[in-house]
Amino acid sequence: MPLLDIKNLTVSFDTSVGLFKAVDGIDVAVDNSEVLAIVGESGSGKSVAMLAVMGLLPATATVTADKMEFEGIDLLKMSPHDKRQIIGKDIAMIFQEPVASLNPCFTVGFQLEEVLGKHLGLHGRAARERAVELLHLVGITDGAERLGAYPHQMSGGQCQRVMIAMAISCNPKLLIADEPTTALDVTIQKQILDLLVQLQLDTGMGLIMITHDMGVVAETADRVIVQYKGHKMEEADVLSLFENPKSNYTRALLSALPENAVGDRLPTVSDFVFEPAPGARA
């Protein structure tokens, strides 16, 4: 049984010009200790699909699915109260902009200990010790001093480490990383990716990487889902995706990588003609 099993997920938003389907009939399944990458451009619905799982979408969104199960528990029928016991504990998420996702009014330590208090019942010294331990785990060695720091006193890379520390604080079974390195430099990106992959190996959790960077996919994923305008274009293991992409869209994405440039011009995605996704309406 897969860890997370989603069948035919559709998310639509009520807009002034009618219903907009951000995600249209997507199937996602992740196993324990598997790294799944979801790739797509902005607007392809890759983040929205995962926010739907977390239940973090605004009230204007309508989420329907034939099946949305986590460890065999139906997430769709669950009450918000029951869901909060799982979200943040067994399923954790790392958001795209670390500096914006942390609360600027509270110290890093307060925010980290809050998670520990809410989900694990750790308070006071026990929470503080665990927080230092977590920071150490994500590569912040002077954790005890850092607990008193505010997010603006730390760099983007360090804030992202704190976010990761928060996400893994309850030993989640599934970690969803939404563009964890997009705002970061290549050298920091490398450190963060290595850290995530190492944590995944050590704990055996499932990891979903949402990204638009094919390089990140190549460096981390076991299996890849390529998404375009709310539809799944292709699903394959990482090697066959890069070696032998089935969908025209994947081929277009790969050839738009600057290192694959042939001659003087980069092929762009619009140079390719796509076959419509299975089940897509024109």
Place this chain on the structure above:
Amino acid sequence: MTTPVLEVRKLTRDYVTSGGFLRPAKVVHAVKGVNFTLQKGKTLAVVGESGCGKSTLARMITLIDPQTSGEILIDGISANAAHVTRELRQKVQIVFQNPYGSLNPRQKIGDVLAEPLLLNTSMSAAERRDKAMAMLLKVGLGPEHFNRYPHMFSGGQRQRIAIARALMLNPSFLVLDEPVSALDLSVQAQILNLLKDLQDEFGLTYVFISHDLSVVRYIADEVMVMYFGDVVEHGTRDEVFSNPQHEYTRTLFAATPNSSVESIKARLAKKAALAG
């Protein structure tokens, strides 16, 4: 030898954070003595991580911020941000990183494009409008976009507008501060193509600031690597990429994600060995 479009000699910039009571002021040396020359029609890429001073360098050579010491020569004319003449302003333009933040949300695109002409030339309104329209078409947008507001455009389109605005005054060189790092892969390819086309057409000179080495490899003629305010490596693209000299350049190369099939195979094999 012809006069280089841009020549920079021993350029430095210090930032002083004011100290408090009983606390001395702190000086950050953001750029520590940079020298380079750039010939017409070439692209110089400046590479480095955030905080290495590459954006400070960009702001100095675009004459936005004054240098602490050193000299900037644009077409052989000595320039200083403290006193920028109209003539000098027409020679340098910049495209900023974030296309969402660099356009005035309350200004129509036509006015965005015509404003540099209004400020720096004595053209009539009709002339300005015609020029703005011509430039809009040149960067791949349509006449229907002329009266729209920035929020009606996607990130890639906005970056096209920012490039168009920078080109309105026929500058000698253009500073591009991470112009594609906020964009999707496919849009990034379109913008890079556009930049190449414009360079061929107008003989433009670019200073291209980036931390993405695959983009740099595609677009640059020369590469300059900066690390903590110092230039640690400067050479032609092929020299730097085939034979990096400095330790930091090598670190940078090693950190760049590799999407070749061989490296994926190697990674999967390593993972299988660890798991088994």
